[in-house]
Amino acid sequence: MSHDSAWYEIRLQGQLHPRWASWFDGLTVTSAADGTTVIHGRVADQAALHGVLQKLRDLGLPLLSVARIDSDPAKHSTPGELS
Amino acid sequence: MHSPLLESKLYLPRNRQALVPRARLAERLRRRDGIRLTLVSAPAGFGKTTLLSALVTERPGRTAWVSLEESDRHATTFWTYLLTALERAAPGVGEGGLGLLQSGQAPIESVLAVVLNELSVLPDDVDLVLDDYHLADGPEIQPGMAFLVEHLPPQVQLLISTRADPALPLARLRARGELVEIRAADLRFTADEATAYLNDLTGLDLDAADIATLEGRTEGWIAALRLAALSLQGRDDATAFIEGFAGDDRYVVDYLLDEVLDRQADDVRRFLLETSIADRLTGPLCDAVTGRSGGKAMLETLERQNLFLVPLDDHRRWYRYHHLFGDVLRTHLREERGDLGELHRRASRWYEEAGETVAAVRHALAAGDADHAADLVELAVPALQRERLEPTLRRWLDDIPNDVVQKRPVLAVGFIGALMSCNEFDGVGQRIDDVERVLAGPADVLAVVDRGELAKLPGAIETYRAALALAGGDPAATIEHAGRAIDRAVDGDHLTSAAASALAGLANWAAGDLEAAHAGYTTAARDLQRIGYIADVLGCSITLADIETTQGRLRQAQTTFERALDLGEGLRGTADMYVGLSRLALERNDLDAASNYLRRAEDLGPAAGLPQNPYRWRVAMARLREAEGDLVGARDQLDAAERVYVGDFAPNVRPIAAHRARVMVAQGHLSAARDWVRQQGLSANDGLSYLREFEHMTLARILLAERARGEAIRLLERLQAAAWAGGRIGTVIEILVLRALAQDDVAPLERSLTLAEPEGYVRVFIAEGPPMTSMLASLAQRRPDWPYPRRLLDAVRRPTSQAPKPTGEQVLVEPLSDRELDVLRLLAGELDGPSIARQLVVSLNTVRTHTKHIYAKLGVTNRRSAVRRAHQLNLLTR
Structure with a gap:
C-alpha cells in the first residue's frame, strides 16, 4: 500500500457532464461510447481517493470499477481506449 | 459569539406535501419490540428522511431528532447534539450526561451510562433518529455509538438514515433479529x-x-x-x-x-444558482448573496413549487437545499461563473454582521480569503475562551494556512491556548518560540487586528510556558514561568495574572507547599472575580477550602464556601459549595445539616455543578452514609462516584479507592483492603509525600486493623513529622487519634484535642467507636474542668438522626403503593431499569408501569425529579 500520490481510473455507470471535473478537484471526466464515464487523474493519497469516492456516492452514481494505473495520462485519456 | 448549538439541527422535518402511501415499507417499520436499530441505508435522493419523519410522526412515543452535518464528526459536538435532542424529547434524560460531557474529561461510556440509566426507566417509548449519519460516522464517534447500541434499553429505538452503512456491529444485530433494514432496492418507487x-x-x-x-x-x-x-x-x-x-x-x-x-424564469434560475453556495438559507442572507431584494418571498415561492427546498423550522425562516440538488446547483454555478469568491465574500460579510463568526469564517475561507478569516478568528478569540469554546478555535488551526498565522502573534497565541486546552501539547513549545521570535523582530511585518491583545502577549506567553511545564510534570519550572508571567502582565490584565497565579498555586499544591498554594489561589480567585469569571472563582474556592481543611482550619473553610455563595445565586459551582459545606458539617457531626446541604446541592440540578460535582457529591454522601452506620450504602455511593469520576488539573489527593478501602476496614473486609494496598503498591516503608498522604493514612488504618501495631506506629510517626513540617494540622489531628488508639495512650489524644478544639472537630474522634469513647470518658473524668471531651461524649450518645422525620405521604392526592415505594427507592440508587426489574423479580414492563404511576403521582417526568420530590416528601426514609 502506497501512501504517495498515484494515478487512478474510476469507471461509472452513466454519462457525467465534463462540468463535474471541478467537483472532483481537477480530475478528468470523460464519457465513453458505452454509456459509462471514466474519471481519471492523479490523487494525492488514499485519503484523497476516498474523498473522490465519497463524492461519487453523494451523486448516487453506480460505481463499476476503481483501478490504479500507470502514470502516463496520455495513454488513458483517449475515449477509444476506454471502451 | 453566537451559540454553537444550531436549533435547526434538532428540528424534526415535517412533510408539508402529501406523500405517496408506502404500505409495504410501513409494514416492516411498524415493529418496535426487540428492534434496537432501524437502518435506512441508500444513496442520496431515495426519500430516507421523508420515510423516517413520517414514521416517527405517526407512531406513538417521543422523538429525538438530529440532522447531522460534517462538523458532527467531532465527538463532543456529536454527543452534545444527541444528548440535547434526548433531553428535549424527554426532559431530565440528557442533562446529567451533558454536564459530564462538557467537562471534557469523562469517558463517553460514563456519559452514556448516566443517560441510559435515565432512559431505561422511562415509561414512554423513544425514537432516536440520526439523519444523514454518514456525515458524522468516523473513528471519533464509533466507540460511543457501539456502546450506545449495545446498551440501548428496550423502550428506545435508534433510527439511522445514511448513504453508507455505519460502522456498527450490524451482522450481530442482524443475527439476533434486532435490526430492521431498508435499502435502496426497498425505497425505489414501484x-x-x-x-x-x-x-x-x-x-x-x-x-x-x-x-x-x-x-x-x-x-x-x-x-x-x-x-x-x-x-x-x-x-x-x-x-x-x-x-x-x-x-x-x-x-x-x-x-x-x-x-x-x-424552464425557470431568469431571476429564479439565478437565485437558485447563486444561493447554492450557502449551507442554510434565509431571506436576508439570500439578499446579501444575490445583491437583490425579495429573498424571503422567493424562498417561499420555491418551497410552494417544491423546488428542492427543505424547511429547517416551522416559521418559514430557514431552509436548505436538498443535499443532492445543492451539489448539482453548485456544479452548474461553477461552470457558469468560474470564481465563486465574490458570492462567498458576501455571505461571509452577512454572517459577520449577524455575529455568527463560525459561518463567517467558513465562507471567508471558501472565498480564498484566509487573511480575512484570520482577522475574524483573531477577534473572536477572547469570546471563545470566555465561553470555553476552545475546540471550535482549535479546528480553525487546520483551516488557516500556517504562514497567515505566523505573522499574527495574537492569533498564534490564541491557537496555542486552544491546543493546550484540547490536551495537545506536541509542538506547542515550538509554536511559543516562533511567536516570541516574531514579536522580537521588526514590528512592521506583524499583522494585528486586536491591538488591545498585543500588549498582553508577553504575560500570556509565560503563562502558557508555565502550563506546558506543569503538563510536563515540572513544578519548579511552572512556578518560575508563572512568576515571570505575573511580572510581565500589563496593568488590568487580570486574566493573565489569575491564570499564572492559579498555575503557581497548583504547582505548589502538587509539591506539598500548601501555604504558597493557598496564596496563589487566593490571588487567582480575586482576579477572576474582577473579570467576572465567577464559575472559576467557585472552582478556586473548592481548592482553597480543601487546603484550609487539610491545614486544620475548618472555620476558615466554612467562610470560604459562604463567601463564594454570596457571589450570586444559581451560578455554576453553587452546588459544589453546598457539597463542601456538607463535608464540614459532617466534621462537626451535624448529620442533619450535612444531609440537607447535599439535598440542596442536588435540588439545584446539574447546571449548578462543576464537572467534578457528580463524583464529589457521591463521595460526600458515602461519608454521610458511613457516619449513619450504613456501610453497604457507603460502598454503593463510592462505586457510583467512581463511575462518574472526572479529573481536573488538581492532584487527586484523596482517591475514591482509598475511601473505599477505609470502608472495607470498617466492614472488617481486611483481605479486600489488603488487595487495595497491593494494587497501589503501598508499603509502610515508602518515602512520604503530601500527594500520597491520604493513602498512607489509609494504610496505617489497615495495619491497625490487622493488629500490626508496631508497623502502624512507625508509619504514623513518620507521617506526623511530615504533616507537621508541611503545616497540615488537619492530618496531624487524625494521626494523633490513630496513635492514641495504637499505643493505647491518652497523651496523643490530649494533644489532638488541643489542636482540634478551636475548630470544632467532632467526627474524627467519635468515628473511632468504643475504644475512643472509653479513652474520652477516662479523660473527661481526669480533667473535669475541660468541657470538650464531655461534649464529644454527648455527641456519641446522641442519636445521629434526631426526632423521627414526618412522613409526607398524606400530601400526595394519591399515595404510592408499597410496591411503588420499592421501585422509588431503587430509582434513587444507581441501578438501571433491567437491574431494578431483576432485583424485584418482575419484568421490565412492570417496572415501567410502576415508574409511570410514580411519575404521575409525584407530578414529575423523569427519574431525577422523582427522586428529588421523594426526598422533599421524605418518602425514602425506611
Whole structure:
C-alpha cells in the first residue's frame, strides 16, 4: 500500500457532464461510447481517493470499477481506449 | 459569539406535501419490540428522511431528532447534539450526561451510562433518529455509538438514515433479529408508487407506458422522478419529452436539472444558482448573496413549487437545499461563473454582521480569503475562551494556512491556548518560540487586528510556558514561568495574572507547599472575580477550602464556601459549595445539616455543578452514609462516584479507592483492603509525600486493623513529622487519634484535642467507636474542668438522626403503593431499569408501569425529579 500520490481510473455507470471535473478537484471526466464515464487523474493519497469516492456516492452514481494505473495520462485519456 | 448549538439541527422535518402511501415499507417499520436499530441505508435522493419523519410522526412515543452535518464528526459536538435532542424529547434524560460531557474529561461510556440509566426507566417509548449519519460516522464517534447500541434499553429505538452503512456491529444485530433494514432496492418507487406520485399527487395524468418508461430510466430513483415531474409540468408534449429522456445516457440528475433550470424564469434560475453556495438559507442572507431584494418571498415561492427546498423550522425562516440538488446547483454555478469568491465574500460579510463568526469564517475561507478569516478568528478569540469554546478555535488551526498565522502573534497565541486546552501539547513549545521570535523582530511585518491583545502577549506567553511545564510534570519550572508571567502582565490584565497565579498555586499544591498554594489561589480567585469569571472563582474556592481543611482550619473553610455563595445565586459551582459545606458539617457531626446541604446541592440540578460535582457529591454522601452506620450504602455511593469520576488539573489527593478501602476496614473486609494496598503498591516503608498522604493514612488504618501495631506506629510517626513540617494540622489531628488508639495512650489524644478544639472537630474522634469513647470518658473524668471531651461524649450518645422525620405521604392526592415505594427507592440508587426489574423479580414492563404511576403521582417526568420530590416528601426514609 502506497501512501504517495498515484494515478487512478474510476469507471461509472452513466454519462457525467465534463462540468463535474471541478467537483472532483481537477480530475478528468470523460464519457465513453458505452454509456459509462471514466474519471481519471492523479490523487494525492488514499485519503484523497476516498474523498473522490465519497463524492461519487453523494451523486448516487453506480460505481463499476476503481483501478490504479500507470502514470502516463496520455495513454488513458483517449475515449477509444476506454471502451 | 453566537451559540454553537444550531436549533435547526434538532428540528424534526415535517412533510408539508402529501406523500405517496408506502404500505409495504410501513409494514416492516411498524415493529418496535426487540428492534434496537432501524437502518435506512441508500444513496442520496431515495426519500430516507421523508420515510423516517413520517414514521416517527405517526407512531406513538417521543422523538429525538438530529440532522447531522460534517462538523458532527467531532465527538463532543456529536454527543452534545444527541444528548440535547434526548433531553428535549424527554426532559431530565440528557442533562446529567451533558454536564459530564462538557467537562471534557469523562469517558463517553460514563456519559452514556448516566443517560441510559435515565432512559431505561422511562415509561414512554423513544425514537432516536440520526439523519444523514454518514456525515458524522468516523473513528471519533464509533466507540460511543457501539456502546450506545449495545446498551440501548428496550423502550428506545435508534433510527439511522445514511448513504453508507455505519460502522456498527450490524451482522450481530442482524443475527439476533434486532435490526430492521431498508435499502435502496426497498425505497425505489414501484410502478404503482410512481403512478401515485406522478398522477395522483403531481396531477400529470401520464399514461401507463410513459410511466413505465420513466420508471425504467430512473430505476425508481425518487429524486429523479421528482425532477422529471418538475420538467413535465405544463408541457403538452409529455410523451416526446419522456422518450427523449429515455434515449439519453446522461446522468439523470444532470439531464433533468438542465431541463428544470431552463424552464425557470431568469431571476429564479439565478437565485437558485447563486444561493447554492450557502449551507442554510434565509431571506436576508439570500439578499446579501444575490445583491437583490425579495429573498424571503422567493424562498417561499420555491418551497410552494417544491423546488428542492427543505424547511429547517416551522416559521418559514430557514431552509436548505436538498443535499443532492445543492451539489448539482453548485456544479452548474461553477461552470457558469468560474470564481465563486465574490458570492462567498458576501455571505461571509452577512454572517459577520449577524455575529455568527463560525459561518463567517467558513465562507471567508471558501472565498480564498484566509487573511480575512484570520482577522475574524483573531477577534473572536477572547469570546471563545470566555465561553470555553476552545475546540471550535482549535479546528480553525487546520483551516488557516500556517504562514497567515505566523505573522499574527495574537492569533498564534490564541491557537496555542486552544491546543493546550484540547490536551495537545506536541509542538506547542515550538509554536511559543516562533511567536516570541516574531514579536522580537521588526514590528512592521506583524499583522494585528486586536491591538488591545498585543500588549498582553508577553504575560500570556509565560503563562502558557508555565502550563506546558506543569503538563510536563515540572513544578519548579511552572512556578518560575508563572512568576515571570505575573511580572510581565500589563496593568488590568487580570486574566493573565489569575491564570499564572492559579498555575503557581497548583504547582505548589502538587509539591506539598500548601501555604504558597493557598496564596496563589487566593490571588487567582480575586482576579477572576474582577473579570467576572465567577464559575472559576467557585472552582478556586473548592481548592482553597480543601487546603484550609487539610491545614486544620475548618472555620476558615466554612467562610470560604459562604463567601463564594454570596457571589450570586444559581451560578455554576453553587452546588459544589453546598457539597463542601456538607463535608464540614459532617466534621462537626451535624448529620442533619450535612444531609440537607447535599439535598440542596442536588435540588439545584446539574447546571449548578462543576464537572467534578457528580463524583464529589457521591463521595460526600458515602461519608454521610458511613457516619449513619450504613456501610453497604457507603460502598454503593463510592462505586457510583467512581463511575462518574472526572479529573481536573488538581492532584487527586484523596482517591475514591482509598475511601473505599477505609470502608472495607470498617466492614472488617481486611483481605479486600489488603488487595487495595497491593494494587497501589503501598508499603509502610515508602518515602512520604503530601500527594500520597491520604493513602498512607489509609494504610496505617489497615495495619491497625490487622493488629500490626508496631508497623502502624512507625508509619504514623513518620507521617506526623511530615504533616507537621508541611503545616497540615488537619492530618496531624487524625494521626494523633490513630496513635492514641495504637499505643493505647491518652497523651496523643490530649494533644489532638488541643489542636482540634478551636475548630470544632467532632467526627474524627467519635468515628473511632468504643475504644475512643472509653479513652474520652477516662479523660473527661481526669480533667473535669475541660468541657470538650464531655461534649464529644454527648455527641456519641446522641442519636445521629434526631426526632423521627414526618412522613409526607398524606400530601400526595394519591399515595404510592408499597410496591411503588420499592421501585422509588431503587430509582434513587444507581441501578438501571433491567437491574431494578431483576432485583424485584418482575419484568421490565412492570417496572415501567410502576415508574409511570410514580411519575404521575409525584407530578414529575423523569427519574431525577422523582427522586428529588421523594426526598422533599421524605418518602425514602425506611
